[in-house]
Amino acid sequence: MPTKRSKREVAKDLTPENPMRRSSRQTLVPKRLEYSPEEEKPVETPRKKRRFDLDGEKTQKPIKSEEQTNGGLSPYELERLENIKKNQEFLSSLNIFEVSEELKQSVRSKPTQKGLKRSQTVTREVLPPRRSKRLQNIEAVQVELPKIINEHLDDSRPHKKAAGPLPMLPVNVSENKLPEELLEIWTEERSPKEKNKRMDLKQYRSSLLDMKITEDSVAKVVKDRVFSVAFHPHCSSVLMAAGDKWGRVGLWSLSSAWGDDGVLLFETHTRPVTCMAFSPGNPTDFLSTSYDGSMRHMDVEKAVFDDVYDIDDGLKTFDFLSNDGMNLVVGTWYGDITVVDRRTPGNSHESLHTLDTKTVRCVSVHPLQKQYFAVAESQFVSIYDTRFLKKSKSVPVCQLVGHSKSISSAYFSPDSGNRILTTCMDDRIRIYDTSVITKAPLLKTIRHDMQTGRWLTKLSAVWDPKQEDCFAVGCLSRQRCVQVYHESGQLLHTFSDEENLSTVQSVVAFHPTRSVLMGGNASGRLHVFTGQMETL
Numbered sequence: 001m002p003t004k005r006s007k008r009e010v011a012k013d014l015t016p017e018n019p020m021r022r023s024s025r026q027t028l029v030p031k032r033l034e035y036s037p038e039e040e041k042p043v044e045t046p047r048k049k050r051r052f053d054l055d056g057e058k059t060q061k062p063i064k065s066e067e068q069t070n071g072g073l074s075p076y077e078l079e080r081l082e083n084i085k086k087n088q089e090f091l092s093s094l095n096i097f098e099v100s101e102e103l104k105q106s107v108r109s110k111p112t113q114k115g116l117k118r119s120q121t122v123t124r125e126v127l128p129p130r131r132s133k134r135l136q137n138i139e140a141v142q143v144e145l146p147k148i149i150n151e152h153l154d155d156s157r158p159h160k161k162a163a164g165p166l167p168m169l170p171v172n173v174s175e176n177k178l179p180e181e182l183l184e185i186w187t188e189e190r191s192p193k194e195k196n197k198r199m200d201l202k203q204y205r206s207s208l209l210d211m212k213i214t215e216d217s218v219a220k221v222v223k224d225r226v227f228s229v230a231f232h233p234h235c236s237s238v239l240m241a242a243g244d245k246w247g248r249v250g251l252w253s254l255s256s257a258w259g260d261d262g263v264l265l266f267e268t269h270t271r272p273v274t275c276m277a278f279s280p281g282n283p284t285d286f287l288s289t290s291y292d293g294s295m296r297h298m299d300v301e302k303a304v305f306d307d308v309y310d311i312d313d314g315l316k317t318f319d320f321l322s323n324d325g326m327n328l329v330v331g332t333w334y335g336d337i338t339v340v341d342r343r344t345p346g347n348s349h350e351s352l353h354t355l356d357t358k359t360v361r362c363v364s365v366h367p368l369q370k371q372y373f374a375v376a377e378s379q380f381v382s383i384y385d386t387r388f389l390k391k392s393k394s395v396p397v398c399q400l401v402g403h404s405k406s407i408s409s410a411y412f413s414p415d416s417g418n419r420i421l422t423t424c425m426d427d428r429i430r431i432y433d434t435s436v437i438t439k440a441p442l443l444k445t446i447r448h449d450m451q452t453g454r455w456l457t458k459l460s461a462v463w464d465p466k467q468e469d470c471f472a473v474g475c476l477s478r479q480r481c482v483q484v485y486h487e488s489g490q491l492l493h494t495f496s497d498e499e500n501l502s503t504v505q506s507v508v509a510f511h512p513t514r515s516v517l518m519g520g521n522a523s524g525r526l527h528v529f530t531g532q533m534e535t536l
Contacts, residue, residue, distance in 0.1 A: 115219030115252070115263045115525070116172060160270055160292045160313075163347065166305040168298065170264040178303055179258040182251070185235050186300040187284055201486065204467050207515050208484060208493040210531045213500045217528040221250035221263050226520030227272045227457055231511045234283045238516055243273025244524055247290055249298075252526060268296055268305050275317045279325030287325075289315040295330070295340075309340050310347045319365040319373065321386065329373050329386070331360035337375065339386065354392045355382075362409040362460075366417040372397065372437055374420055376410040379403050381422055383437060398440050400432050408450070409460035413468040419443075419487060421471055423461045425450050429473065431487050444489045449476045456522050457506035461485075465512040474505040474519060482508055482519050482529075495529050 073081075091097070133140055169176045199207065222244035232239035237255040244250070247269030256262040269290035279285035286298040287308060295309040295318065309315075314333035321327035321339070328340040330349070335357045338349035357377035366372040371386050380403060382396035400410075405425040413419040418435040429446040450459050461473040469487045481496035482505050495501075495517065505519025505527060515531035 113220060114216070114261045115221055116223060116250075116260050116265060160294065163294075163310055164307055166268070166296070168266060168300070168303040168305055170259060171267055172260050172263065172265045173258075178264075178300065179256075181256055181258065182253075182264070183300055185237060185239055185253065185256075186232070188235060199467065201492075204470065205492050207531065208495075211495065211515055211517060211529040212532065213495070213497045213527060213529045215500055217254065217530060218500055218525060219252055219261055219263060220523070220525045221252045221520075222248050222265065222524040224248070224524055225455075225457060225522045226507050226524060226526070227274055228276045228288075229507050229509045229518060229520050229526070230276045230278060230286070231509060231516070231518070232283060233278050233280075233512045238511070238514070238528070238530070240518055240526060240528070241276055241286065242520055242524075242526055243269075243276050243288055243290075245272050247271055247273060247292065249273060249276070249288060250524075254528065254530075266305075268298075269294055271313075274315065277318070277320070279323075280320060281323040282325055285325045287318065287328075289318055289330070291315065291333070307347045308342060309338075309349065316360055317362050319363050321365055321370055321373075329363055329365060331363045331375065333359050335359050335377075337363070337384075337389070339389075351389070352391065353389045353394055356393055361407060362411070364411045364420075366412050366437075367414055368417055369437070372417075374400075374410050374412060376407040376422070378406060381407060381410045381420065381432075383434070383440070398434075398438050400430075400440050400442075402430060402442055402445075403428075408458045409462075411463055414463050414465045415468045419468070421461055421463060423450065423459060423473070425458075427451070429461050429485075444487060446485060446489050448473060452476065452504070452506060456504055457520075459506055460508075462509060464510040466510065472508050472510060472517060474508055476504055480504060482517065501527055 168178060170178070221240070221242045224245040226242050226244055228243045230241045232241070237253055239251065239253045242250050242252070247267065249266045249268045251264045251266075253262045258264060268288060269292050271291035273288050273290050276286070276288040279287075284300065287295060288298070289295045289309075291313060293311040293313040293315055294307065295315060297306040297308050299306055309328070309330060311332070316331050316333045318328050318330040321329050326342045328342070330338045330340055332338070335355050337353045337355060337360065339351045339353075341350045344350065355375065355377065357375075360375055360377060362374075362376035364374045366374075372383055373386065374381055374383050381400040383398045383400075384394060384396050388394070400420060400422065403422070403424045403426065408423040408425065410420055410422045412434070413421070416435075418433065420432045420434050420440065422430045422432070424430065427447060427450050429448050430442060431444045431446075432440045433443050434440050448459075448461075452458055459474050459476075461471050464470045464472065464484075470484060470492065471487075472482055472484045475481045475483050475494075479496055479498075480501050480503055481494045483491060484493045484495070486492055503521040503523065503525070505521055507520040508517065509519075510517055517529045519527050521527070
């Protein structure tokens with residue numbers, strides 16, 4: 001008789017010998033990638049249990065021995081303090097602090113401003129704060145604006161001074177009269193030693209090396225940007241003149257103490273003083289022209305500015321057609337050439353000649369053959385003969401070609417006139433051979449940066465009257481300087497000084513008889529390089 005079996009035995013008999021294979025995905029633990037970061041389980045910090053004594057009061061936590069010995073600092077803080085101590089010992093071994101103190105003491109203090117002094121600042125009236133009428137529910141008052149007659153005309157400055165002689169009163173002197181010493185320097189006769197002696201190139205270069213600039217040879221002579229400069233030709237002391245943007249003319253003597261450190265300022269014109277020069281045969285004859293259309297003669301003996309030539313506006317340049325300075329050729333901004341004879345009464349011209357050009361930027365008369373003069377026109381230089389000028393479309397004797405942009409200046413060499421030096425905005429300085437007036441081949445082209453921009457006066461290369469085969473020009477490089485070249489293109493010398501020369505010298509000039517060079521910048525200062533053997 002069969003016995004009763006349990007449920008487990010019955011299920012065991014019913015299961016097959018080869019059971020179905022099941023997937024192990026559910027049973028296997030998922031594998032982790034080889035480069036995957038391991039998950040860090042957050043470490044559970046056990047909760048601090050309060051310690052109570054047998055009476056139920058809280059016991060104090062015992063202080064660790066390390067913190068007690070180290071003043072409560074951790075090992076990290078101790079290591080940091082040790083590193084700071086080592087760094088300080090290393091720096092002290094290098095003597096850095098002592099060297100820095102020496103450098104602070106060696107730095108030259110800022111020099112005091114020499115020349116014209118700054119005007120006292122005007123105290124502004126403190127007005128009550130403005131409040132919106134809209135927020136106050138007040139209707140705005142309708143105000144009609146005045147009609148503008150000329151937007152480009154500054155009404156605060158007069159367009160032109162009255163015709164006729166002007167009193168020669170310095171505006172920076174309280175007494176408003178000329179010092180007597182100026183008249184002595186202005187009218188002194190030329191000494192027989194003051195003759196131009198031509199030097200060879202080696203001697204000339206050595207004389208340039210001796211010329212230095214000091215703190216005393218930098219001064220503010222005019223208030224605004226310098227447009228033109230000139231040296232008094234025959235004087236025992238160095239006397240200079242400069243014209244600025246708003247018609248002021250300043251005189252500066254290095255050896256005098258009149259005015260502001262030897263500076264006298266005159267308000268001669270109302271617009272930029274574009275050109276000034278002393279007569280070649282008469283050192284007391286000083287002329288200046290301006291964009292306001294006036295040409296004036298500085299008469300120190302009478303203490304007036306005489307009216308020489310006057311038009312509406314636009315006088316740009318002039319030069320002397322005779323050694324006595326009585327005949328002039330004047331160029332205007334509108335492309336006209338006028339011949340002026342100062343011996344005739346009135347302040348008008350003798351003849352007017354319209355050239356086939358937009359503007360006249362520079363005129364230069366031949367030093368020996370006075371009937372010839374060069375004109376820097378738009379993009380070319382023309383040489384004309386005064387004997388064959390016409391009222392319009394005058395035919396030039398010769399033209400100097402090769403310029404691709406506007407020309408800033410063109411000058412005959414001072415002694416022989418065998419060369420013409422041109423400065424062009426295509427970044428080129430050119431020298432032409434004018435030994436034969438009818439033919440003027442190009443001798444040399446020198447690359448020079450001329451992109452002065454809007455706020456600087458255009459650069460112009462000028463001859464040295466003592467060495468007519470050499471010329472000077474300002475430079476736009478970061479190290480501010482004035483460069484002197486030979487007509488062959490060789491750079492002879494670079495005038496620079498980190499302490500006393502830090503601006504662009506747009507206008508430069510050589511003294512006609514002495515080893516002196518000056519340059520003018522956009523703030524109205526003159527920088528003078530003088531030879532060591534020169535007596536100022």
